[in-house]
């Protein structure tokens with residue numbers, strides 16, 4: 871069973887997904903979909919309320935940026951990477967694999 875449908879996801883508008891006790895930020899970039907831990911590695915902000923530009927997501931609280939593909943912290947004040955999750959896209963079905 872899928873978690874989301876691709877046509878509900880818009881580039882630049884990440885969504886929050888609760889699955890298996892985790893809170894995940896799911897972001898579409900073109901035809902690709904990425905999933906990272908929703909809580910910023912700097913503090914308690916929800917990244918699904920942040921902005922996506924290219925493959926980067928920016929935390930709305932203090933402006934740290936992360937690479938959606940790898941979870942890597944790209945700018946301060948975050949220094950720790952985010953956990954990433956594999957995403958399967960099958961037609962219109964999007965499944966985060968946890």
Ligand code: FES
Nearest residue numbers: 910912929932934
């Ligand atoms: S909580 Fe995200 S940058 Fe501070």
